[in-house]
Amino acid sequence: MLARTVTLLLMLPLVVASRAALAADDYVPYNAGAGAEQVSAPLFVVIAYSVIWIALVGFVVSVWRRQRQLERELEILRQQLEGGGGR
Amino acid sequence: MARRDLTFYLLCLLAAALVSLAPYLVFLVAPVLPELGFIQKIFFFHVPCAWAMFLGAFVCAAGSLAYLFRGRRWGDELAVAAAELTVLFGVLVLTTGPLWARKAWGHYWVWDVRLTTVFILFLVFVAVLLARRYGGAASRRIAAGLALFGAADVPLVYISVKLWRTIHPKTTVVSSLHPDMRPAFFVSLALFTVLFVVLLLIRLNLERARSRLEDLAVAVAEKTNG
Numbered sequence: 001m002l003a004r005t006v007t008l009l010l011m012l013p014l015v016v017a018s019r020a021a022l023a024a025d026d027y028v029p030y031n032a033g034a035g036a037e038q039v040s041a042p043l044f045v046v047i048a049y050s051v052i053w054i055a056l057v058g059f060v061v062s063v064w065r066r067q068r069q070l071e072r073e074l075e076i077l078r079q080q081l082e083g084g085g086g087r
Numbered sequence: 088m089a090r091r092d093l094t095f096y097l098l099c100l101l102a103a104a105l106v107s108l109a110p111y112l113v114f115l116v117a118p119v120l121p122e123l124g125f126i127q128k129i130f131f132f133h134v135p136c137a138w139a140m141f142l143g144a145f146v147c148a149a150g151s152l153a154y155l156f157r158g159r160r161w162g163d164e165l166a167v168a169a170a171e172l173t174v175l176f177g178v179l180v181l182t183t184g185p186l187w188a189r190k191a192w193g194h195y196w197v198w199d200v201r202l203t204t205v206f207i208l209f210l211v212f213v214a215v216l217l218a219r220r221y222g223g224a225a226s227r228r229i230a231a232g233l234a235l236f237g238a239a240d241v242p243l244v245y246i247s248v249k250l251w252r253t254i255h256p257k258t259t260v261v262s263s264l265h266p267d268m269r270p271a272f273f274v275s276l277a278l279f280t281v282l283f284v285v286l287l288l289i290r291l292n293l294e295r296a297r298s299r300l301e302d303l304a305v306a307v308a309e310k311t312n313g
Contacts, residue, residue: 059286066297
């Protein structure tokens with residue numbers, strides 16, 4: 001099973017290269033739509049910057065909350081042990 | 088204070104210093120070139136987020152290999168922690184990129200090969216976390232196998248702009264940066280690398296605690312059942 005998986009992974013570059021060769025002549029130049037000029041660049045930069053820091057702080061808070069949950073579970077286990085099984 | 092704790096606190100201090108320095112360099116020092124516009128500021132955070140995402144995928148794959156082939160428990164713990172960071176930074180890449188694209192291309196999303204391969208990478212690591220959480224008894228091995236496929240997508244993401252003719256900026260965009268933009272870019276890259284390491288250590292600590300608690304719960308159950 002693992003050998004098959006590794007073989008498949010090793011074959012991936014071959015598939016990619018063949019696909020790339022086929023696609024080389026398909027290129028169509030892309031033109032930005034008229035809407036591109038209508039959006040506010042500073043607003044988008046502020047949104048992007050805010051999303052990054054909110055997500056990172058959110059992740060730290062999430063880990064902290066899970067840590068607290070683990071501590072509660074540990075306390076329950078400790079009480080079970082001290083109470084001779086707690087049953 | 089243990090050496091591990093000292094290293095962790097030093098990394099936190101370094102991250103704090105870089106958090107202060109990076110926005111200053113990005114917004115006040117790096118010039119706004121007329122042909123790129125102010126929206127190009129997103130680049131200074133988007134690329135480091137992608138770098139952190141790739142780091143997460145590789146660290147997850149390394150942990151998965153250690154778990155699959157050597158049965159190392161720390162490998163599984165490391166893989167879960169890194170997979171979560173891969174998804175976190177993936178969300179940031181897939182948020183900041185479309186915001187830039189809306190201004191530059193006029194669309195939030197196009198099914199360009201670079202965007203599509205990054206999206207697949209993101210989905211694979213979401214699948215790793217789902218498998219790990221809901222996969223039942225074999226969840227660790229299933230998740231580890233999926234992580235290897237995810238990591239195999241990283242080189243594909245990187246070279247996609249070279250293999251295919253895409254509308255996404257090429258990998259040469261960093262080497263061709265304006266000299267006055269380089270300090271901002273590399274400080275931002277250092278910031279996200281340090282942040283990645285700090286977050287990984289925090290998350291790994293949680294995973295280790297969870298793992299030990301599971302052992303303890305099993306031991307208590309065995310003891311109480313006689």
